[in-house]
Amino acid sequence: MGSSLSRQDFIAQQTALCTQLNLKLPTEAALELAWQNYQSLVAQLGTRQSLALCEFINSALYHPQCGYYTSGELPFGPSGDFITAPETSPLFAAAIADYITPQLTALDGQLVELGAGTGALAVSLWQQLSGLKDYWIVETSALLRNVQRQQLAAAGVDLQHCHWVTTANELPPRAFIIGNEVLDAIPAYQARCDQGQWLERRVILDQGNWQLDWLPAQTPALREWLANHQDKLPNIEGYIVEAAPLRSDFCRDWLDGFEQAVVLFLDYGFDAGEFFAESRHQGSLRCYYQHQCHEKLTLLPGLQDITSHVNFSELCGDLENQGWQLSGFCSQRDLILNSSAINDFSLSDDLIERAQQSQALQILMMPGEMGDRVKAIAFTLQFSENAEAIIPTNLVTRL
Numbered sequence: 001m002g003s004s005l006s007r008q009d010f011i012a013q014q015t016a017l018c019t020q021l022n023l024k025l026p027t028e029a030a031l032e033l034a035w036q037n038y039q040s041l042v043a044q045l046g047t048r049q050s051l052a053l054c055e056f057i058n059s060a061l062y063h064p065q066c067g068y069y070t071s072g073e074l075p076f077g078p079s080g081d082f083i084t085a086p087e088t089s090p091l092f093a094a095a096i097a098d099y100i101t102p103q104l105t106a107l108d109g110q111l112v113e114l115g116a117g118t119g120a121l122a123v124s125l126w127q128q129l130s131g132l133k134d135y136w137i138v139e140t141s142a143l144l145r146n147v148q149r150q151q152l153a154a155a156g157v158d159l160q161h162c163h164w165v166t167t168a169n170e171l172p173p174r175a176f177i178i179g180n181e182v183l184d185a186i187p188a189y190q191a192r193c194d195q196g197q198w199l200e201r202r203v204i205l206d207q208g209n210w211q212l213d214w215l216p217a218q219t220p221a222l223r224e225w226l227a228n229h230q231d232k233l234p235n236i237e238g239y240i241v242e243a244a245p246l247r248s249d250f251c252r253d254w255l256d257g258f259e260q261a262v263v264l265f266l267d268y269g270f271d272a273g274e275f276f277a278e279s280r281h282q283g284s285l286r287c288y289y290q291h292q293c294h295e296k297l298t299l300l301p302g303l304q305d306i307t308s309h310v311n312f313s314e315l316c317g318d319l320e321n322q323g324w325q326l327s328g329f330c331s332q333r334d335l336i337l338n339s340s341a342i343n344d345f346s347l348s349d350d351l352i353e354r355a356q357q358s359q360a361l362q363i364l365m366m367p368g369e370m371g372d373r374v375k376a377i378a379f380t381l382q383f384s385e386n387a388e389a390i391i392p393t394n395l396v397t398r399l
């Protein structure tokens with residue numbers, strides 16, 4: 001244990017680590033944000049021995065002044081750290097619009113987006129859904145709320161019909177709800193099997209450096225999760241798993257008050273069989289910095305994305321407990337291929353544009369890319385008159 005680093009030492013240390021990992025060096029301004037984030041983590045630790053991993057990730061991603069999603073450069077797109085489906089190709093939003101259209105009239109033309117990023121999907125859906133009356137956005141980052149407002153205004157959307165909400169009771173009673181890559185951005189804990197016991201990954205400050213350590217599980221939410229998943233956890237020495245009770249809380253917070261609704265989530269993730277597979281013994285928690293994936297969680301706090309895969313079987317259990325009915329589970333590739341958008345999509349005559357479009361389609365649909373790594377899952381609430389599943393059901397039996 002020890003005191004925190006000076007600004008100069010922190011910057012020298014982070015720069016050396018980037019060089020060692022072959023990562024592009026951050027700008028001065030970005031390093032300043034990382035320094036602020038480092039200091040705020042030190043303040044959060046206070047006199048405690050360690051921070052829960054979830055606390056560390058939450059501060060790194062969402063600290064209001066110096067978090068990854070809340071300050072500095074936008075993380076999305078080719079010049080950022082990762083690219084999401086709405087930013088990849090217009091085919092994605094066209095496919096989503098195709099699934100929303102038949103449900104929208106019954107749901108009063110109300111659409112809710114959970115975690116809207118740059119607003120790319122919001123803009124495309126406004127342009128494609130003729131029955132859309134109001135667009136409701138749940139977004140934790142003030143920076144991104146502004147970006148979304150600007151993008152929607154620039155696309156000519158009447159902002160009187162766009163609403164940013166901070167509590168669930170502001171949402172309309174009937175709505176179609178969409179969340180693309182929001183659940184994997186909600187922080188998780190990690191646990192490791194050690195001689196039949198489960199240890200918790202915690203973050204300690206060792207001579208000013210954040211270090212990860214495995215300590216006896218002490219966070220109540222993690223201990224509860226471990227107890228609830230006891231029958232599924234592989235008893236294999238060294239097996240690592242992510243627990244994300246905050247995702248269950250998020251669903252309870254935002255999906256509880258509707259009278260009639262459909263929700264569609266898309267995310268990187270697995271069914272429980274794959275999630276707890278013995279072969280997946282290293283977990284899925286990863287960092288993304290400048291499109292490079294690595295596992296140095298404590299590097300550049302506030303400058304890199306930290307994400308982990310969703311357990312769709314757990315999500316399904318959570319939503320069914322809240323009264324929702326499963327209405328389809330499939331890969332992103334099948335979601336797109338089963339939409340009419342694929343027939344209407346045409347490639348450009350310009351060779352360069354055509355090559356770029358083809359590359360984007362590969363990212364969206366190929367196995368090994370988003371095609372099968374991202375899954376779509378839909379649920380309905382009080383929607384029994386609609387007997388058809390909302391999206392394809394190919395993977396439902398695996399949940």
Ligand SMILES: C[S@@+](CC[C@H](N)C(=O)[O-])C[C@H]1O[C@@H](n2cnc3c(N)ncnc32)[C@H](O)[C@@H]1O
Pocket residue numbers: 069084085086087114115116117118120138139140141144179180181182185186250
């Ligand atoms: C990986 S980005 C995906 C953005 C967008 N859906 C897309 O596909 O481009 C995650 C988004 O979820 C937001 N987010 C994360 N946690 C949230 C929470 N608890 N409540 C609301 N928004 C959240 C982030 O700020 C960000 O906009």
